[in-house]
């Protein structure tokens with residue numbers, strides 16, 4: 001009897017999942033049209049950026065959330081992907097390689113940079129690791145800033161402009177695409193491309209999480225010594241985390257360059273690394289839906305502040321008292337503090353971490369001294 | 371006489387001025403339960419840490435199943451077939467009991483990133499086998515009902531059992547247990563004893579550090595006694611108990 005009812009529950013469950021997936025799919029498909037017509041193109045651009053940040057947050061989540069390695073220089077991998085695209089598809093070197101070459105190459109190169117960062121930091125943890133990775137991120141940016149002499153590679157602080165928009169098949173995404181008498185505006189086309197890649201990255205992350213490799217990452221986060229004694233080659237598995245995480249950043253970077261048409265070192269400063277880290281931590285470290293939520297909220301909320309604070313101030317005080325940009329950071333900091341105070345495990349933590357932060361006493365057994 | 375599984379030759383280990391191990395040699399035979407006892411701070415755990423590659427010895431060498439163990443390579447030691455538990459339990463607290471044991475299978479399995487993402491036939495089969503083996507082992511140590519609970523929510527005794535299951539998941543030839551009965555009550559200790567005897571019956575050699583002298587003397591085929599980092603005695607339990615040096619190390623009373 002019980003097995004019958006649980007079987008039924010399972011069937012209903014499955015039907016629910018299918019229904020939810022279909023509804024999600026339709027919602028994601030019509031979203032750009034709703035936002036485009038309701039709020040205009042600037043919000044459509046923000047939506048596209050949200051998708052890029054989701055990719056970044058999921059990449060960083062592998063390093064920070066799964067493997068438990070603090071990384072404050074993650075944006076460097078975004079930069080690597082973006083600059084690779086800029087160099088291989090712009091008038092700067094006169095190269096115009098197709099996107100299906102550049103994006104995988106960007107993922108691979110960023111992965112190599114990830115391993116380069118990982119290798120010397122394998123023995124470090126916590127604050128020390130944070131400092132070294134922070135330095136790494138800054139070094140990459142400084143290189144991009146200065147590699148314009150004696151040979152001009154990156155064009156220095158001016159950055160690289162005139163980057164080729166993304167081409168797919170015979171179509172350029174920079175112009176409206178006409179198919180079967182139906183016209184798809186450029187921003188919408190980018191949206192679908194970014195969405196497809198973001199979903200691909202979500203898929204890869206979920207598969208990795210529930211695998212031998214994913215378990216090894218979490219084991220290292222939980223207890224590195226025990227992980228070693230279980231036969232995990234912690235050096236290789238950590239390097240793999242850095243490499244995988246970085247490669248997601250490389251993909252996002254390439255898409256960014258093609259979408260924006262312009263890259264400069266300024267886009268890859270420490271604040272950006274911190275922002276992505278906040279998405280991971282705020283959303284709920286290690287929990288994929290939480291990280292996605294973090295990516296969306298932290299892309300969209302600051303824009304709301306930016307766009308909204310000027311008119312609101314004028315309405316209340318009759319003039320703008322506080323620079324919207326400064327106010328945006330102020331409110332952002334405030335929001336962070338509030339969340340960390342009231343939801344220290346993140347907005348949408350994994351069930352595991354939620355329990356962890358409730359601070360129950362069984363944990364003490366683990367910490368008993370030798 | 372059965373063959374030698376592990377031979378420790380003149381192991382030294384110092385921490386600054388403290389000598390944790392001095393010239394410790396011992397031989398563990400295939401299939402036996404070998405006890406390692408001694409007062410607190412005698413160097414028992416240090417020996418485990420050297421054996422499993424967590425500490426680099428200052429002298430001496432370890433031969434396991436005919437191969438020299440490489441110092442400071444714990445994952446290689448595990449691969450060669452030595453698994454251990456820790457005196458201060460070291461589980462993956464925020465993973466379920468099931469996942470803890472599945473991590474133990476890591477060293478005997480192969481799936482990489484591509485397998486994980488593509489779910490090819492070999493990977494799905496391997497993953498199913500990992501899960502099946504983990505279930506078996508949870509059953510074996512009698513905590514199958516806690517499979518989906520976080521390791522840190524298990525009772526103390528169950529955590530010790532889980533650690534043993536995780537160690538067994540690596541298919542060890544030698545299982546090294548560091549004070550597995552610490553903090554257990556009489557009933558728990560009795561069933562632990564049955565568990566260890568069962569493990570030995572399955573052909574796994576056991577190296578046991580234990581404070582519970584009754585347990586050691588009843589369970590072990592041979593016992594070595596460490597005192598201030600030196601091996602002062604190695605023999606069958608009945609003779610170890612009568613050894614004057616051992617009695618002195620334990621200040622008379624408690625060992626007899």
Ligand SMILES: Nc1ncnc2c1ncn2[C@@H]1O[C@H](COP(=O)(O)OP(=O)(O)O)[C@@H](O)[C@H]1O
Pocket residue numbers: 385388389390408409410411412413414415416417
């Ligand atoms: N990591 C370490 N650093 C410094 N001293 C240590 C360390 N590990 C063990 N010791 C010292 O080595 C000696 C033996 O300790 P240990 O092997 O834990 O003994 P036992 O397990 O027999 O109680 C003790 O004096 C202890 O303080």
Ligand SMILES: [Mg+2]
Pocket residue numbers: 414415416457
């Ligand atoms: Mg000890």
